[in-house]
Amino acid sequence: MPRTPVGMLVATVLAVVLLPAGAVPAQAEAKRSVASELQRLQAAGTLDPALATRYRDAFTQARSTLKKLHGYRHAQLKAVIGNVDAAARGGRFIPSRLPATFLTLQRNRAWWAAAPVPAAGQRMTFSGSLIVWQFYPGQGLQIQWLGTFGKANALWNAKGRDPELRRLLDEALGLATQRAGGIAFEYLFRFDGGSPPWVSGLAQGTALSALSRAAVRLKDTRYFDAARSALGIFRTPPPSGVRVATPAGAHYLQYSYAQELHIVNGFTQALNGLHDFAALANDPDGEALFAAGEAQLRAELPGFDTGAWSLYAKPGVESDLGYHRLLRDFLRGLCDRLTGDVQRAGSGVPGTAPVGGTPAAPAVPDPALYCDTAERFTADLTTKPVLTVDAPATLRAKAAGAVTFTTNKVAVVTVTVAKGSAVVLRRTARMGYGRHRIGVRPAHAGAHTVGVRAVDLAGNAAEATAALTVLPARKAPKSRD
Incomplete structure:
Protein backbone atom coordinates (compact mmCIF):
# COMPACT_ATOMS: atom_id res chain seq x y z
CA MET A 1 0.00 0.00 0.00
CA PRO A 2 1.42 3.44 -0.91
CA ARG A 3 2.49 5.53 2.06
CA THR A 4 3.02 9.24 2.55
CA PRO A 5 6.75 10.09 2.12
CA VAL A 6 8.45 10.77 5.46
CA GLY A 7 9.64 14.25 4.52
CA MET A 8 6.20 15.33 3.30
CA LEU A 9 4.50 13.93 6.40
CA VAL A 10 6.87 15.70 8.77
CA ALA A 11 6.88 18.99 6.86
CA THR A 12 3.09 19.12 6.65
CA VAL A 13 2.16 19.78 10.25
CA LEU A 14 -1.56 20.26 10.58
CA ALA A 15 -3.55 20.61 13.77
CA VAL A 16 -6.31 18.03 13.91
CA VAL A 17 -9.27 18.61 16.19
CA LEU A 18 -10.66 15.30 17.42
CA LEU A 19 -14.37 15.50 18.00
CA PRO A 20 -15.51 14.15 21.37
CA ALA A 21 -18.13 11.45 21.49
CA GLY A 22 -21.50 12.82 20.52
CA ALA A 23 -20.08 15.96 18.88
CA VAL A 24 -21.17 14.90 15.39
CA PRO A 25 -24.88 15.54 14.82
CA ALA A 26 -26.74 12.24 14.49
CA GLN A 27 -28.26 13.24 11.15
CA ALA A 28 -24.88 14.13 9.66
CA GLU A 29 -23.30 10.95 11.03
CA ALA A 30 -26.05 8.81 9.52
CA LYS A 31 -25.32 10.25 6.07
CA ARG A 32 -21.60 9.51 6.25
CA SER A 33 -20.17 6.21 5.09
CA VAL A 34 -16.80 4.81 4.11
CA ALA A 35 -17.61 5.29 0.42
CA SER A 36 -18.95 8.82 0.82
CA GLU A 37 -16.01 9.95 2.94
CA LEU A 38 -13.50 8.58 0.48
CA GLN A 39 -15.37 10.36 -2.28
CA ARG A 40 -15.34 13.60 -0.26
CA LEU A 41 -11.55 13.46 0.20
CA GLN A 42 -11.06 12.62 -3.46
CA ALA A 43 -13.26 15.53 -4.56
CA ALA A 44 -11.33 17.86 -2.26
CA GLY A 45 -8.09 16.85 -3.95
CA THR A 46 -6.54 15.45 -0.76
CA LEU A 47 -6.78 11.78 -1.74
CA ASP A 48 -5.46 10.30 -4.97
CA PRO A 49 -8.32 8.75 -7.00
CA ALA A 50 -6.46 5.47 -7.50
CA LEU A 51 -5.80 5.22 -3.77
CA ALA A 52 -9.42 6.05 -2.98
CA THR A 53 -10.49 3.21 -5.24
CA ARG A 54 -8.10 0.81 -3.50
CA TYR A 55 -9.45 1.75 -0.09
CA ARG A 56 -13.03 1.42 -1.29
CA ASP A 57 -12.31 -2.01 -2.75
CA ALA A 58 -10.57 -3.12 0.45
CA PHE A 59 -13.65 -2.23 2.47
CA THR A 60 -15.97 -4.01 0.04
CA GLN A 61 -13.78 -7.12 0.05
CA ALA A 62 -13.63 -7.18 3.84
CA ARG A 63 -17.43 -7.07 4.09
CA SER A 64 -17.66 -9.85 1.52
CA THR A 65 -15.24 -11.99 3.50
CA LEU A 66 -17.18 -11.28 6.69
CA LYS A 67 -20.29 -12.91 5.22
CA LYS A 68 -18.36 -16.16 4.81
CA LEU A 69 -17.08 -16.29 8.37
CA HIS A 70 -18.77 -17.60 11.50
CA GLY A 71 -18.28 -17.53 15.24
CA TYR A 72 -15.01 -16.23 16.64
CA ARG A 73 -13.44 -15.29 13.31
CA HIS A 74 -16.58 -13.41 12.30
CA ALA A 75 -16.53 -11.47 15.57
CA GLN A 76 -12.93 -10.31 15.13
CA LEU A 77 -13.28 -9.10 11.55
CA LYS A 78 -16.66 -7.54 12.32
CA ALA A 79 -15.05 -5.44 15.07
CA VAL A 80 -12.32 -4.20 12.75
CA ILE A 81 -14.83 -3.32 10.03
CA GLY A 82 -16.94 -1.61 12.68
CA ASN A 83 -14.01 0.56 13.75
CA VAL A 84 -13.41 1.65 10.15
CA ASP A 85 -17.11 2.36 9.62
CA ALA A 86 -17.32 4.32 12.90
CA ALA A 87 -14.33 6.45 11.88
CA ALA A 88 -16.03 7.33 8.62
CA ARG A 89 -19.40 8.09 10.22
CA GLY A 90 -17.71 10.14 12.93
CA GLY A 91 -15.90 12.36 10.46
CA ARG A 92 -12.48 11.00 11.41
CA PHE A 93 -11.30 10.14 7.91
CA ILE A 94 -8.29 12.33 7.20
CA LEU A 103 -3.73 -1.66 6.27
CA THR A 104 -5.34 -2.88 9.50
CA LEU A 105 -8.48 -3.81 7.58
CA GLN A 106 -6.53 -5.73 4.93
CA ARG A 107 -4.36 -7.60 7.44
CA ASN A 108 -7.43 -8.71 9.36
CA ARG A 109 -9.37 -9.75 6.27
CA ALA A 110 -6.52 -11.98 5.13
CA TRP A 111 -5.83 -13.39 8.59
CA TRP A 112 -9.34 -14.30 9.65
CA ALA A 113 -10.13 -15.82 6.27
CA ALA A 114 -7.43 -18.47 6.50
CA ALA A 115 -4.80 -18.17 9.25
CA PRO A 116 -4.88 -19.98 12.61
CA VAL A 117 -6.56 -18.28 15.56
CA PRO A 118 -3.73 -16.69 17.59
CA ALA A 119 -3.41 -16.71 21.36
CA ALA A 120 -4.68 -13.64 23.18
CA GLY A 121 -1.96 -10.99 23.18
CA GLN A 122 0.15 -12.81 20.60
CA ARG A 123 2.47 -10.55 18.61
CA MET A 124 3.46 -11.09 15.01
CA THR A 125 4.95 -9.53 11.88
CA PHE A 126 4.10 -10.08 8.23
CA SER A 127 6.27 -10.93 5.26
CA GLY A 128 7.93 -7.86 3.80
CA SER A 129 7.14 -5.73 6.85
CA GLN A 134 -0.82 -7.82 18.36
CA PHE A 135 -4.04 -9.78 18.70
CA TYR A 136 -6.60 -8.14 20.98
CA PRO A 137 -9.56 -10.51 21.41
CA GLY A 138 -12.71 -8.74 20.32
CA GLN A 139 -10.74 -6.18 18.27
CA GLY A 140 -8.71 -8.38 15.93
CA LEU A 141 -5.12 -7.72 14.91
CA GLN A 142 -3.87 -4.21 15.62
CA ILE A 143 -0.61 -2.32 15.15
CA GLN A 144 1.31 -2.46 18.41
CA TRP A 145 3.25 0.78 18.40
CA LEU A 146 4.99 0.18 21.70
CA GLY A 147 6.21 -3.18 20.40
CA THR A 148 7.19 -1.66 17.06
CA PHE A 149 9.37 1.05 18.57
CA GLY A 150 10.67 -1.32 21.22
CA LYS A 151 11.86 -3.44 18.29
CA ALA A 152 13.45 -0.36 16.70
CA ASN A 153 15.35 0.36 19.91
CA ALA A 154 16.49 -3.27 20.01
CA LEU A 155 17.75 -3.00 16.42
CA TRP A 156 19.66 0.16 17.37
CA ASN A 157 21.15 -1.60 20.39
CA ALA A 158 22.21 -4.58 18.25
CA LYS A 159 24.66 -2.38 16.28
CA GLY A 160 24.86 -4.12 12.97
CA ARG A 161 21.28 -4.04 11.84
CA ASP A 162 21.13 -0.45 10.64
CA PRO A 163 19.39 -1.28 7.33
CA GLU A 164 16.55 -2.96 9.23
CA LEU A 165 16.35 -0.02 11.63
CA ARG A 166 15.99 2.39 8.72
CA ARG A 167 13.35 0.20 7.03
CA LEU A 168 11.32 -0.12 10.21
CA LEU A 169 11.32 3.58 11.00
CA ASP A 170 10.48 4.58 7.44
CA GLU A 171 7.61 2.09 7.42
CA ALA A 172 6.35 3.36 10.78
CA LEU A 173 6.50 7.01 9.72
CA GLY A 174 4.47 6.15 6.65
CA LEU A 175 1.70 5.05 9.02
CA ALA A 176 1.84 8.08 11.32
CA THR A 177 -1.14 10.43 11.56
CA GLN A 178 -1.27 14.23 11.69
CA ARG A 179 -2.48 15.03 15.17
CA ALA A 180 -2.00 17.68 17.88
CA GLY A 181 0.00 19.93 15.59
CA GLY A 182 2.43 17.21 14.57
CA ILE A 183 2.53 13.49 13.95
CA ALA A 184 1.37 10.71 16.22
CA PHE A 185 1.28 6.94 16.23
CA GLU A 186 -2.38 6.21 16.85
CA TYR A 187 -4.11 3.11 18.13
CA LEU A 188 -7.19 2.43 16.01
CA PHE A 189 -9.21 0.09 18.21
CA ARG A 190 -11.34 0.10 21.34
CA PHE A 191 -9.36 -0.61 24.49
CA ASP A 192 -10.23 -0.52 28.19
CA GLY A 193 -13.11 1.91 27.73
CA GLY A 194 -11.34 4.11 25.19
CA SER A 195 -12.57 4.67 21.65
CA PRO A 196 -10.24 5.09 18.67
CA PRO A 197 -8.23 6.92 17.62
CA TRP A 198 -6.17 7.34 20.79
CA VAL A 199 -2.49 7.83 21.56
CA SER A 200 -0.13 6.75 24.32
CA GLY A 201 2.61 8.78 25.97
CA LEU A 202 4.39 5.50 26.66
CA ALA A 203 4.47 4.44 23.01
CA GLN A 204 5.23 7.92 21.67
CA GLY A 205 8.06 8.35 24.17
CA THR A 206 9.55 5.04 23.05
CA ALA A 207 9.27 6.30 19.46
CA LEU A 208 11.19 9.47 20.37
CA SER A 209 14.09 7.36 21.67
CA ALA A 210 14.20 5.21 18.52
CA LEU A 211 13.96 8.15 16.12
CA SER A 212 16.56 10.24 17.94
CA ARG A 213 19.04 7.40 18.23
CA ALA A 214 18.56 6.51 14.56
CA ALA A 215 19.14 10.13 13.53
CA VAL A 216 22.60 9.96 15.10
CA ARG A 217 23.47 6.41 14.10
CA LEU A 218 22.26 6.72 10.52
CA LYS A 219 23.35 10.35 10.17
CA ASP A 220 19.90 11.22 8.88
CA THR A 221 18.28 14.39 10.25
CA ARG A 222 14.89 13.34 8.87
CA TYR A 223 14.47 11.30 12.02
CA PHE A 224 15.17 14.30 14.23
CA ASP A 225 12.54 16.17 12.19
CA ALA A 226 10.07 13.35 12.74
CA ALA A 227 10.79 13.23 16.48
CA ARG A 228 10.39 17.00 16.71
CA SER A 229 7.00 16.72 15.02
CA ALA A 230 6.05 13.92 17.41
CA LEU A 231 6.35 16.31 20.37
CA GLY A 232 2.87 17.64 19.60
CA ILE A 233 0.95 15.28 21.86
CA ALA A 248 4.77 21.32 39.40
CA GLY A 249 4.81 20.98 35.60
CA TYR A 257 -8.72 9.03 26.64
CA ALA A 258 -8.13 8.51 30.39
CA GLN A 259 -7.24 11.87 31.91
CA GLU A 260 -7.70 10.73 35.51
CA LEU A 261 -5.62 7.54 35.13
CA HIS A 262 -2.00 8.30 36.00
CA ILE A 263 0.16 5.25 35.26
CA VAL A 264 3.68 5.81 36.53
CA ASN A 265 5.59 3.36 34.31
CA GLY A 266 4.23 4.95 31.13
CA PHE A 267 4.95 8.45 32.44
CA THR A 268 8.54 7.52 33.29
CA GLN A 269 9.18 6.03 29.85
CA ALA A 270 7.70 9.10 28.18
CA LEU A 271 10.33 11.14 30.03
CA ASN A 272 13.09 8.79 28.93
CA GLY A 273 12.05 9.39 25.32
CA LEU A 274 11.84 13.16 25.76
CA HIS A 275 15.25 13.17 27.40
CA ASP A 276 16.80 11.19 24.52
CA PHE A 277 15.42 13.59 21.95
CA ALA A 278 16.33 16.74 23.90
CA ALA A 279 19.87 15.53 24.53
CA LEU A 280 20.67 14.04 21.13
CA ALA A 281 19.01 16.80 19.10
CA ASN A 282 20.03 19.58 21.51
CA ASP A 283 16.45 20.78 21.19
CA PRO A 284 15.13 23.47 23.57
CA ASP A 285 11.48 22.49 23.11
CA GLY A 286 12.32 18.91 24.01
CA GLU A 287 14.27 20.12 27.03
CA ALA A 288 11.32 22.20 28.23
CA LEU A 289 8.87 19.32 27.85
CA PHE A 290 11.24 16.99 29.69
CA ALA A 291 11.79 19.52 32.49
CA ASP A 305 6.13 3.52 46.48
CA THR A 306 4.32 1.64 49.25
CA GLY A 307 7.59 0.86 51.00
CA ALA A 308 7.34 -2.80 49.99
CA TRP A 309 6.11 -2.73 46.37
CA SER A 310 5.16 -0.30 43.61
CA LEU A 311 1.78 1.05 42.65
CA TYR A 312 0.76 0.73 39.01
CA ALA A 313 -1.61 3.66 39.09
CA LYS A 314 -3.40 5.85 41.55
CA PRO A 315 -5.36 5.46 43.63
CA GLY A 316 -3.82 2.38 45.22
CA VAL A 317 -3.56 -0.18 42.42
CA GLU A 318 -0.42 -2.25 43.00
CA SER A 319 1.72 -3.35 40.06
CA ASP A 320 1.73 -6.96 38.97
CA LEU A 321 5.16 -8.60 38.80
CA GLY A 322 5.80 -7.61 35.19
CA TYR A 323 4.82 -3.97 35.68
CA HIS A 324 6.84 -3.74 38.91
CA ARG A 325 9.95 -4.86 37.04
CA LEU A 326 9.10 -2.62 34.08
CA LEU A 327 8.81 0.45 36.28
CA ARG A 328 12.08 -0.49 37.98
CA ASP A 329 13.78 -0.74 34.58
CA PHE A 330 12.34 2.57 33.34
CA LEU A 331 13.50 4.26 36.55
CA ARG A 332 16.96 2.77 36.09
CA THR A 339 23.63 10.56 36.13
CA GLY A 340 25.23 10.99 32.72
CA ASP A 341 23.97 14.58 32.61
CA VAL A 342 25.61 15.29 35.97
CA GLN A 343 28.89 13.81 34.80
CA ARG A 344 28.82 15.74 31.53
CA ALA A 345 28.01 18.96 33.36
CA GLY A 346 31.36 18.56 35.08
CA SER A 347 30.23 19.85 38.46
CA GLY A 348 29.75 16.45 40.01
CA VAL A 349 27.06 18.03 42.19
CA PRO A 350 23.47 17.13 41.28
CA GLY A 351 21.07 20.01 40.94
CA THR A 352 23.69 22.60 40.02
CA ALA A 353 24.85 24.22 36.81
CA PRO A 354 28.45 23.97 35.62
CA VAL A 355 30.74 26.79 36.70
CA GLY A 356 32.00 29.29 34.14
CA GLY A 357 29.29 28.78 31.51
CA THR A 358 28.08 31.82 29.62
CA PRO A 359 25.15 31.85 29.80
CA ALA A 360 24.75 29.53 32.77
CA ALA A 361 23.48 26.07 31.83
CA PRO A 362 20.21 24.94 33.41
CA ALA A 363 20.42 23.00 36.64
CA VAL A 364 20.84 19.26 36.22
CA ALA A 379 15.02 -5.26 46.83
CA ASP A 380 11.25 -5.77 46.96
CA LEU A 381 11.68 -8.71 44.57
CA THR A 382 13.57 -10.72 47.22
CA THR A 383 11.96 -9.42 50.43
CA LYS A 384 9.33 -11.49 52.25
CA PRO A 385 5.94 -9.98 53.02
CA VAL A 386 5.38 -8.65 56.52
CA LEU A 387 2.27 -10.17 58.10
CA THR A 388 0.40 -9.35 61.28
CA VAL A 389 -2.71 -11.11 62.59
CA ASP A 390 -4.53 -8.23 64.26
CA ALA A 391 -7.68 -9.53 65.90
CA PRO A 392 -9.74 -10.85 67.53
CA ALA A 393 -8.63 -12.63 70.67
CA THR A 394 -12.05 -14.22 71.15
CA LEU A 395 -15.12 -15.17 69.13
CA ARG A 396 -18.30 -16.91 70.10
CA ALA A 397 -19.41 -20.27 68.73
CA LYS A 398 -22.27 -20.24 66.21
CA ALA A 399 -22.03 -16.44 65.87
CA ALA A 400 -20.75 -14.47 62.92
CA GLY A 401 -17.28 -13.09 63.45
CA ALA A 402 -14.10 -12.31 61.60
CA VAL A 403 -10.35 -12.54 61.74
CA THR A 404 -8.31 -9.57 60.57
CA PHE A 405 -4.74 -9.28 59.39
CA THR A 406 -2.45 -6.90 57.54
CA THR A 407 0.09 -7.50 54.78
CA ASN A 408 2.53 -4.91 53.48
CA LYS A 409 2.52 -6.01 49.82
CA VAL A 410 0.32 -7.65 47.22
CA ALA A 422 -9.48 -29.94 62.30
CA VAL A 423 -9.60 -27.10 59.79
CA VAL A 424 -12.78 -25.09 60.22
CA LEU A 425 -11.97 -22.40 57.60
CA ARG A 426 -9.57 -22.00 54.68
CA ARG A 427 -9.67 -19.11 52.21
CA GLY A 439 -15.58 -13.73 57.99
CA VAL A 440 -15.78 -16.88 60.12
CA ARG A 441 -18.56 -18.62 62.07
CA PRO A 442 -17.00 -21.24 64.38
CA ALA A 443 -19.21 -24.17 65.26
CA HIS A 444 -17.57 -25.24 68.51
CA ALA A 445 -16.05 -23.59 71.55
CA GLY A 446 -12.41 -24.09 72.50
CA ALA A 447 -8.90 -23.10 71.56
CA HIS A 448 -8.35 -22.33 67.87
CA THR A 449 -5.38 -21.20 65.82
CA VAL A 450 -5.42 -18.58 63.06
CA GLY A 451 -2.71 -19.02 60.42
CA VAL A 452 -1.95 -16.62 57.60
CA ARG A 453 0.46 -17.45 54.77
CA ALA A 454 1.32 -14.90 52.11
CA VAL A 455 3.30 -15.54 48.92
CA ASP A 456 4.16 -12.33 47.09
CA LEU A 457 4.22 -12.03 43.30
CA ALA A 458 7.95 -12.81 43.20
CA GLY A 459 7.49 -16.02 45.23
CA ASN A 460 8.67 -14.82 48.64
CA ALA A 461 6.63 -16.38 51.47
CA ALA A 462 5.85 -15.40 55.03
CA GLU A 463 3.62 -16.83 57.75
CA LEU A 471 -16.45 -18.99 73.69
CA PRO A 472 -19.51 -21.24 74.10
CA ALA A 473 -22.57 -20.26 72.13
CA ARG A 474 -25.03 -18.07 73.90
CA LYS A 475 -28.01 -19.93 75.23
CA ALA A 476 -31.33 -19.06 73.70
CA PRO A 477 -33.62 -17.30 76.15
CA LYS A 478 -36.38 -19.46 77.59
CA SER A 479 -39.79 -18.74 76.20
CA ARG A 480 -42.54 -17.63 78.55
CA ASP A 481 -45.93 -19.23 78.04
Missing part, protein backbone atom coordinates in the same frame (compact mmCIF):
# COMPACT_ATOMS: atom_id res chain seq x y z
CA PRO A 95 -5.70 11.42 4.54
CA SER A 96 -2.84 10.66 6.96
CA ARG A 97 -5.00 8.29 9.05
CA LEU A 98 -6.13 6.17 6.11
CA PRO A 99 -2.93 4.17 5.44
CA ALA A 100 -2.94 2.62 8.92
CA THR A 101 -6.73 2.27 8.90
CA PHE A 102 -6.93 0.30 5.67
CA LEU A 130 8.82 -5.02 10.20
CA ILE A 131 5.76 -3.49 11.93
CA VAL A 132 4.71 -5.39 15.06
CA TRP A 133 1.07 -6.43 15.38
CA PHE A 234 3.19 16.24 24.81
CA ARG A 235 2.19 19.90 24.37
CA THR A 236 -1.51 19.22 23.94
CA PRO A 237 -4.12 18.27 26.55
CA PRO A 238 -6.33 15.21 26.11
CA PRO A 239 -8.06 13.86 24.15
CA SER A 240 -5.86 15.06 21.29
CA GLY A 241 -2.70 14.90 23.37
CA VAL A 242 -1.43 13.47 26.66
CA ARG A 243 -0.39 16.57 28.62
CA VAL A 244 -2.11 17.25 31.94
CA ALA A 245 -0.89 20.51 33.47
CA THR A 246 0.01 20.36 37.17
CA PRO A 247 1.30 22.90 39.71
CA ALA A 250 3.00 18.35 33.55
CA HIS A 251 1.97 14.70 33.72
CA TYR A 252 2.06 12.78 30.43
CA LEU A 253 -0.74 10.24 30.18
CA GLN A 254 -0.41 6.65 29.12
CA TYR A 255 -3.83 6.83 27.44
CA SER A 256 -5.12 10.03 25.90
CA ALA A 292 8.04 19.99 33.03
CA GLY A 293 7.47 16.24 33.20
CA GLU A 294 10.51 15.52 35.36
CA ALA A 295 9.40 18.10 37.92
CA GLN A 296 6.00 16.41 38.13
CA LEU A 297 7.43 12.88 38.34
CA ARG A 298 9.74 14.03 41.12
CA ALA A 299 6.71 15.28 43.02
CA GLU A 300 4.50 12.25 42.50
CA LEU A 301 6.88 9.26 42.39
CA PRO A 302 7.11 8.83 46.20
CA GLY A 303 3.36 8.27 46.24
CA PHE A 304 3.78 5.22 44.00
CA GLY A 333 16.95 4.25 32.60
CA LEU A 334 16.06 7.70 33.94
CA CYS A 335 18.67 7.32 36.68
CA ASP A 336 21.37 6.50 34.13
CA ARG A 337 20.38 9.38 31.85
CA LEU A 338 20.44 11.97 34.62
CA PRO A 365 18.09 17.33 38.05
CA ASP A 366 19.35 15.18 40.91
CA PRO A 367 19.09 11.51 39.81
CA ALA A 368 19.13 10.15 43.39
CA LEU A 369 15.35 9.80 43.72
CA TYR A 370 15.11 7.64 40.61
CA CYS A 371 18.25 5.61 41.38
CA ASP A 372 17.22 4.95 44.98
CA THR A 373 13.64 4.05 44.10
CA ALA A 374 14.83 1.60 41.45
CA GLU A 375 17.11 -0.02 44.03
CA ARG A 376 14.25 -0.35 46.52
CA PHE A 377 12.00 -1.89 43.89
CA THR A 378 14.76 -4.38 43.12
CA ALA A 411 0.35 -11.43 47.68
CA VAL A 412 -1.62 -14.64 47.36
CA VAL A 413 -2.88 -15.09 50.91
CA THR A 414 -4.21 -18.24 52.56
CA VAL A 415 -6.07 -17.85 55.86
CA THR A 416 -6.64 -20.98 57.94
CA VAL A 417 -8.61 -21.32 61.16
CA ALA A 418 -8.17 -24.68 62.94
CA LYS A 419 -9.33 -26.36 66.14
CA GLY A 420 -6.58 -28.80 66.89
CA SER A 421 -6.03 -30.75 63.66
CA THR A 428 -7.15 -18.28 49.48
CA ALA A 429 -7.17 -15.11 47.40
CA ARG A 430 -4.85 -12.50 45.91
CA MET A 431 -4.91 -9.47 48.18
CA GLY A 432 -3.29 -6.06 48.06
CA TYR A 433 -1.39 -4.34 50.81
CA GLY A 434 -3.29 -3.17 53.88
CA ARG A 435 -5.76 -4.56 56.38
CA HIS A 436 -8.11 -7.40 55.48
CA ARG A 437 -11.09 -9.06 57.14
CA ILE A 438 -12.19 -12.66 56.65
CA ALA A 464 2.01 -15.54 60.92
CA THR A 465 -0.17 -17.20 63.54
CA ALA A 466 -2.30 -16.13 66.46
CA ALA A 467 -4.33 -17.86 69.14
CA LEU A 468 -8.09 -17.58 69.03
CA THR A 469 -10.44 -18.50 71.85
CA VAL A 470 -13.97 -19.46 70.87
